[in-house]
Amino acid sequence: MANRSVVPFGPQHPVLPEPIHLDLVLEDEKIVEAIPKIGYVHRGLEKLVEKRDFNDFVYIAERTCGICSFMHGMGYVEAMERIFDAEIPPRAKYLRTIWCEMSRIHSHLLWLGLLADGFGFEALFYQCWRMREKVLDMFEEATGGRVIFSVNKIGGVLKDMPKEMLAKFVHNFNEIEKELKDLTEVFLTDYSVESRLRGVGILTRDDAIRLGAAGPMMRASGISIDTRSIGYAAYEDIDFDIVTSNDCDSYARCEVRIKEIFQSIEIIRQAVEKIPGGEISIDIKGNPKGEAFTRVEQPRGEAIYYCRANGTKFLERFRIRTPTFANLTPMLYTLKGAELADVPLLILTIDPCISCTER
Amino acid sequence: MASIMKFTSFALKNLFSKPVTKNYPAEEREYPARARGSLQCKIEDCIFCGMCQRKCPSGAITVDRKARQWSIDRMGCVQCENCVNHCPKSCLKMDVHYSEPDYNKVVTTLEGPPVAPKPELTPEKIAELKAAAAAKKAAAAKAKE
Numbered sequence: 124m125a126n127r128s129v130v131p132f133g134p135q136h137p138v139l140p141e142p143i144h145l146d147l148v149l150e151d152e153k154i155v156e157a158i159p160k161i162g163y164v165h166r167g168l169e170k171l172v173e174k175r176d177f178n179d180f181v182y183i184a185e186r187t188c189g190i191c192s193f194m195h196g197m198g199y200v201e202a203m204e205r206i207f208d209a210e211i212p213p214r215a216k217y218l219r220t221i222w223c224e225m226s227r228i229h230s231h232l233l234w235l236g237l238l239a240d241g242f243g244f245e246a247l248f249y250q251c252w253r254m255r256e257k258v259l260d261m262f263e264e265a266t267g268g269r270v271i272f273s274v275n276k277i278g279g280v281l282k283d284m285p286k287e288m289l290a291k292f293v294h295n296f297n298e299i300e301k302e303l304k305d306l307t308e309v310f311l312t313d314y315s316v317e318s319r320l321r322g323v324g325i326l327t328r329d330d331a332i333r334l335g336a337a338g339p340m341m342r343a344s345g346i347s348i349d350t351r352s353i354g355y356a357a358y359e360d361i362d363f364d365i366v367t368s369n370d371c372d373s374y375a376r377c378e379v380r381i382k383e384i385f386q387s388i389e390i391i392r393q394a395v396e397k398i399p400g401g402e403i404s405i406d407i408k409g410n411p412k413g414e415a416f417t418r419v420e421q422p423r424g425e426a427i428y429y430c431r432a433n434g435t436k437f438l439e440r441f442r443i444r445t446p447t448f449a450n451l452t453p454m455l456y457t458l459k460g461a462e463l464a465d466v467p468l469l470i471l472t473i474d475p476c477i478s479c480t481e482r
Numbered sequence: 483m484a485s486i487m488k489f490t491s492f493a494l495k496n497l498f499s500k501p502v503t504k505n506y507p508a509e510e511r512e513y514p515a516r517a518r519g520s521l522q523c524k525i526e527d528c529i530f531c532g533m534c535q536r537k538c539p540s541g542a543i544t545v546d547r548k549a550r551q552w553s554i555d556r557m558g559c560v561q562c563e564n565c566v567n568h569c570p571k572s573c574l575k576m577d578v579h580y581s582e583p584d585y586n587k588v589v590t591t592l593e594g595p596p597v598a599p600k601p602e603l604t605p606e607k608i609a610e611l612k613a614a615a616a617a618k619k620a621a622a623a624k625a626k627e
Contacts, residue, residue: 182539182562253502267516273562313488
């Protein structure tokens, strides 16, 4: 038996801004075991629900994470709307759909940039983030915030997007799509990129099911599950196919995410075409009583929100189950047997959001 | 061989194009009208009801009704605009510019103008007020009928 040694990885690591610590047990350069440790950014956001008015809690719910903030806020308000049994105006549903897809685009572009940075392709990283900046500018124009949008309320949305703004956004996304097509060439056919991604971190279809993977990680293993197809917000009226790949490796995860950006742009185009006029919110009166679950497809996978109310203005329990938590087990599985040099890349391919996971 | 030159077109384009970034701060950034930069209070219109303090999710605003003071911890404010949406007098508003950076957590305190002293009540003024109240009551009763 070769000599075993333990190499600590994180919580601060140049490739990853998220604080996750791993103890890597090595045999020469091969990983035998990875022992994770999280808990560096726990803020107790779920507990705050007992101290904040349920209407104001949406601002705290969306601060769970800086990347999928809109969807965290939306997951919470949709759960509350279910408790109130409120039907929100269709325009609000469409606006939420558009913002959801914009969030997905900016999250995936961020991830592509981090991936490029992870395998040492700095110039590619800059190109991805340059494009992401355009999406953030559009967000700022529409909602007033670049990262945290604060436009959700229980019963609808707070801000409307006029016709001209929607047309301008579609025009901008058409341009982003054109540029992204060129960039896709680099990600999917460049020799140096492929040599880092092909055959690295294989997670077979059966393993993905057994270990409970979520989101693009799961879809890259050939499982066609997307929470958007169960139809929250306005997804019922929108046609889209679930992007999957059968390659099961890091390359497949990259491919699925890139294709999802194109799909999101298409969804935005459809939503802008179909968006009805009218009100953007309804008034909700009284205090909530009861409990509700909602499921939302975040950029990283399926997130579940649970709210329990007792008839006062403070909720009893709020719970989020985030996709990164589901993806940690498959990640540890793919790490076993991998080379030490591939570890940052393998951690990146699940698109980890530790802040979401710890709340 | 072709598959290793994929990025070349980007590299060449970048060589001969203008920088994407702005020469900040020499070049000012134009903020969109909806941008939430920093919270501003028009203190003359404030009635010190304390609604903003109750609605603030981060507890950055404190209102002292007796001292007629409205204060905000700029570093604590999360720019959610909840107070602006709930202000009954619409004296709060979001400025597109961010607040100044600082080394310390500075609390900005604004003091409202002193309340004008109540006018002294003369017998004529009392009679006038009573007449106005009676007329209002009569009008309400008529409207009920």
